[in-house]
Amino acid sequence: MSSKGVVKYDRYNDRVKERPTLSLDNNMITIKLYSSHDEKSFQEEHVVHETIFREASMVVDNAMAYDWANKRERVVKLYDMESYIAFQVFKTWVYRHKIIVERCYDTGVSSSSEIRLLLAAHHFGDKYKAIHFMDTVFDAITKLHEGIYRDPQLGLIPSVWARTMTNSPLRRYFIDCIVHSKASAYNPFELLKKLPEEFPTELAKAFMVAKFWPMGQGMPGDPCAYHVHVKGTCYKSLA
Secondary structure (H helix, E strand, O other): OOOOOEEEEOOOHHHOOOOOOOOOOOOEEEEEEEOOOOHHHEEEEEEEEHHHHHHHOHHHHHHHHOOOHHHHHOEEEEOOOOOHHHHHHHHHHHHHOOOOEEEEHHHOOOHHHHHHHHHHHHHHHHHOOOHHHHHHHHHHHHHHHHHHOOOOOHHHHHHHHHHOOOOOHHHHHHHHHHHHHHHHHOOHHHHHHHOOOOOOOHHHHHHHHHHHOOOOOOOOOOHHHHOOOEOOEOHHHOO
16 A cells, blocks of 8 residues: 555554563564465465564464464464454554554545454454453554544444454443443433344343442443453553
């Protein structure tokens, strides 16, 4: 892609420490991306430093941990890739410890597309067990969501639910946005009728809690309440 019209956003990272200068060795691996489980669906490959990518993703680490063919060939294959740009966001984060997305104005990509890309990056972190990355992306999502979308964006709900499991922190965040931001402005039964049938009853339950305990704590002030964390450690505490 031409650099013309492209702005690299660094506005998500005020909560993130700078990554220290990396001491990189010469051990390299090749990560190959596929759009499905069919080998013919190969799209692109990235040659990266083994140590830091194994530290960043448990899936990559497990792929290289045993005497499998991919360890001998020094290749990790990631299948069913939803977004290759999401992998680029991950790759940049591994090396720079920052979430940076590109918004190309000359192609008309909007802020809505920007947050959907972040959702895809979050899904990448969840799927490939890159927990610190996933928590960092979550903070980027909340910052963009709070800054641009003052009201909960119901249009994002189907894509969020399609990518997550029951009781996931990301689902809980969007439910809390609806319930605690403007609980009185929504009729939960009308809301459920407008959204896909698979939209769970979690929202209705949350509305009932808000109705009977209106003086509750509301949304957590610390985003760590929605983080997964690695062994109880937040990415923000890492030097």
